[in-house]
Amino acid sequence: MALIGSFALLLALALSIYSFGVGLLALFFRRDPSWERLGETARRAGVVVFGAVVLAAIALVVSAFRDDFTIAYIFHHSNRDLPAPYKFATLWSGQEGSLLFWSLLLAGYGFVLRLRYKTDPRLFAYASVVLAGVQIFFLSLVNFAANPFGLLEGPLRPDGSGLNPLLQYPEMVIHPPMLYLGYVGFTVPFAFALGALIMKYPGEKWIHITRRWTMVTWGFLTCGIFLGAHWAYSVLGWGGYWGWDPVENASLMPWLVGTAFLHSVMMQEKRGMLKVWNMWLVFATFWLAILGTFLTRSGIISSVHAFAQSSIGSWFAWFLAITFAVFVFFFFKNKDHLRSEHKLESLISRESSFLFNNLLFVLLCFTVLWGTWFPKISELVQGNKVTVGAPFYNRVAIPVALLLLILTAIGPLLAWRKTSFESLKRNFMWPTLGAVAVMAFLMITPQNWGSPFGLRPWQDVAYFYSLMAIGLSVLVTLTIASEYYRGGKVIAGHSGQGMFASMVQLTHRNTRRYGGYIVHFGVVVVIIGFAGSAFNQDKEQEMGYGDKMTIGSYTLVCRSYTDEDFPNYAGEWAVLDVYKGGKQIDTMTPERRFYKASRQTSTMPFIRSTLNEDLYLVYEGLNQDTGRPILKAHLNPLVMWIWLGVWIILGGTVLALIPNAPAPVRVPAAARLKQAQAEPVATGD
């Protein structure tokens, strides 16, 4: 298997070099018909790369299932008793495998792109060459610097070291593929953008094509980021879902810039503006995805997630430098082609709201990048490292995020080109009053109602942010609702349909706009979930049989402890009865596992999730001094809203990708009369 895999990877590299080199020459000598035919062979070579990389990936997965511990990668990331789904996930569980997986996804995207070349053969030919260039880099890495088929030195071992216990969780089977689909996918918009820049592509068609690819990729990255957050919440046992770790930051940066692009791209499509800016955003999104990978795999920034320090950092540094140089060269060579076609007419317009929106997204990205790099900068400047953790990001990023939320509320109410202040006031008044009323209600309600009631912003900065976040979320929700209502009312007036049917029709007529609103609504639901963290409580206690612990309105009573042996691990559970208002409502069984192959211990929190709050229990093990079991309970309000919000965001993204339904053509009454008397015409004639 190792031989097959190694050969497949070499073949894929050779084909990628051919696809890149010959494709490039074919574009250079495109007026010569013989070169045109060679260009077609370059495209086909690119298609075949996918097959070769699939073969290599299959070889690695089969090796994992066959427990082939002669392969060093399989020995280090699998063991005989590892359940089948995790054996499959071995493909992306370590440095070498994940780079192979990256190559596989890139080849997959390239495969789809090259098959759809008829959409615009010349633009796709350029994009294909750019993709082949990126593919050469990743295939060189897996062939020469981080080969997943490298053989284990020394005597053959009877069993592998096993997969990291923290990765043995169902979500780890889907979180990395989603995240990587997002990371890798940003190569495609970059390939189109660079291609369009090099060929001075006339018109805006390339941006239409790019936007759809970006939305798909953005959807995957969003899903990947939140799956990661959910995994951290469900497995790591510290009661949180986001720790501002460099690896998390690495995924957030391209997401922020990609989100900025999805907004500003509308300016280019509708008004022919921001062409230079969009070009840079597409490049920055791709570049940041690679930079994040460089940060976490080079060992340059320390992170609890980071892969071990390795030699591939220099490869990434060179790749980043080369891509930057290539992009900057073509940008300055052809930037005259990117002139705006229209002028801005008013400060109060959709255009200016997009400008501010982009500024805030890019600023947030810069803040995250700055915070991630600052320990290194500090080390270089003053000789000692500092920590840049959650307190820094919370203080700097939250105010900017709240400003963004304000723009999310105002933006949809602004018309293109110019909006009168009167119209803005008319549309904005009721949502603002509604939001203020909700904030006042949350402030005056008693605190014993539970979160988020009784929010006194003067008591704690976290309460202040929480109140603002909830208030602004209500504002955004009401502006979205008012947009639906006004649009639905117009359609209902014309068609005589009911309000709900009219709103559905409205959405079908402009899926992109109303899908976008649903995404916005999903974002505010997520933000309400984040706002709940201001009320988090936790308590740690040694608990013997019959001992009680009270947290919030819950009382936990320890009933017993039990254990069981499985092939892959030995499990130990605490069994606790949960009471609320004197009545038993549940039994919870937080777990602690000892993985035999890796000889590592891991906790599996038990989470009782409701719309209002999560009761999160961790069985931390025995106190070494007293020998008594320790339980830690967290009460985390509104966390479920985060996961619900993500589903809404993904639903909105899918909706925005669906083509618009054609608007019915209005026929004047006189014409309708004639039409009724005319012969029917078959559909399609």
Next chain:
Amino acid sequence: MSTFSNALSKQGAPFLAAFARGGYRKLIQMFVLCLAVFALTGAGDPATRFSELGHQMMCICGCGQILLECNHVGCPDSDGMRNELMTAVNRGDSDSLVEQSFVQKYGPTVLAAPTTTGFDRTAWIVPFVALALGLSIVVLVIRAWKNRPAPALADGLRPVRGAELELFRDQARKETDL
């Protein structure tokens, strides 16, 4: 204020003028008052101080977690650090004294965020400088774009302005934006 709003109107900023004339002033005053109350109200009791300080420090065992969130049973460091922190808070040490003593004992990485002294200050300043710079650039861009000459019209076409333009805009919105 009315002079101010008139001046704004004359300078071609009707939105700001209307804003200044309207009842939004009271909202802003209330907001500023809330901020002031919030800023002047300090958390005082030891449990709150322990929680706040404990969330501003890192566990030094290498887990990369906030001190009060470190969940390793048998962690060689976090229990001792928590006890030290509790002792210092109960003794009535000021926040800065507690932080200084932890930095002296465990090194600067024990603080979860850069301090506001020396070079560390740049960590806090740079994002806000970037925000100010970005806002200035956006405002300059908007001004430059507003002053850009409108594209020339083809022969025989006359520019549409004023009420007629608004009518066309309304019509276009109704017919295309739904």
